Amino acid sequence: MLVTSSTSKFFKRKHSINLNGQLIDLSNPIVMGILNVSSDSFFDGGKYETEDAILRRAEQMIEEGVSIIDIGAVSTRPGSGATSTKEELLRLLPAVAAVRKRFPEIPVSIDTFRSWVALRVVDECGECIVNDISGGDFDEHMFDTVGKMGLPYILMHIRGNPQTMQENPQYDDIIKDISKYFSERVRRLTKAGVKDVILDPGFGFGKTVDHNYDLLNRLDAFKVFQLPVLVGVSRKSMIQKLLDVDAANSLGGTITANTMALLGGADILRVHDVKEAVESVRIFTKLKEVASV
Template sequence: MNAKDTLFCKKTTFNCGGRLVLLHKPVVMGILNLTPDSFYANSRLQNVSEAVAQAGKMLNEGASILDIGGYSTRPGAPEVSEQEELNRVVPIIEALSKAYPEALLSIDTFRARVAEEAVQRGAHIINDVSGGTLDQNMFSTAGRLGVPYILMHMRGTPQNMALQNQYLNGLLEEIVSFFAERVALLRAAGVKDILLDPGFGFAKNVEQNYQLLRRFKELEVFELPLLIGLSRKSMTYKPLLVGPEEALTGTIVANTLALLNGADILRVHDVKEAVHTIEIVKKMLTA
């Protein structure tokens, strides 16, 4: 079996409110940041009209999913109350559901109450950076709501995760162990559609991120869709001695490597460039 058989001919699907999402080739998830302190300043949206306009642009450029977040998870990010998070995301979800009723919306939160409120207002997917470790009610909530759940690997909290990057048993080995345990718990809670995200930059330094990227394909052992979030993160710009504003080139290269290693969903700030990356890699693999 060659690369094009395993990467772009996967039969992986997941169900979003009765709509079957096909991953016969990778798709793009556009990031909508509703926080004043996201690490990439150009991605910060200040109000509903800005968010609706940006969402429309991303959908026109080829985004299959829009990921809405109201809690910055950059290293050292300040705590945000549950009510403030709700105040940030609920009006946007309602507005997007009305403006783009066919769009698939993901709620980026580790709080079960926020996830439930978001789904009730129109979100279709839960994207939990904590993998259920920061809210014991998250798995049961996802199971009861019957929505796809993105399981991400992280240690600690956004406030202290940078100090928790020691992996005595090996980085990928610990991620695999984490996923095996959490997937079993999710299935026991009734969650039918599970996607995996190894959490680049979450309790992992630049060197560890590249080790993980090199071995990313090994996560296909779970036979679940793989999401990758590399967009403008430090691993794409620190080696180049630039900042996140100049990290598009690094992001494109990193996403290309991820696609060659089995990524099914690219979570990005720059949708058009990610869509083009997928098309070029597809052309090479299917030529």
């Protein structure tokens, strides 16, 4: 168990992600910064809709030590409404193009579940990581598309869809159920030619508060896949509900949850607050360094 084990406190990481020849080193954990360009995201919706605002935010995250910028144009909060492919592209393409032009050295991921959107972004803006909340379930062409383009792929676990996922989710054993989900889809991704797969257990996506903390407590179980693990708990309802705070006042809880995720073997922290997450990684890395002496 994460909170009681003294023998598996730190995990060796030998992973890297190959993004069009650019190797993203995961020998120590890294931070992925969230850049939402949708109008209705649960925490920062509507804040980054102009090119100037997008570039200022990207620059701030880079100054704070971000390793990857994750750009999304569709809200996937519980109960969120549908967004058309056309609207997603109208928001996403200019944002990715602006960030890639101004900051070409920073790897970009796109938060989309549509293969056509991934194709258009890569065609017009260059290679990126595909961050798919649906694990390929919302678009049957996603795995083959990512494989043919040679892109890294973030495989997230979800139950249902954003409109239905919080309607009484149930599991026999959340770790076993998610592991089965990962195993089947990793096999399909490998068959499709995807060489870099990152696992995301999907905190908050079809899970109760107790499910989320059970998942966080046993996160180290996913190391059996020998694949990078991404954790996204930033300001989510699992923190808000437990601490009786809103999203704006959930930073302290987020820092704590991120630290627990690092101890559980997270390779990538996906966050709104880059500075604080980078500091958590630096402290964790120092502890790991001292422990190995």
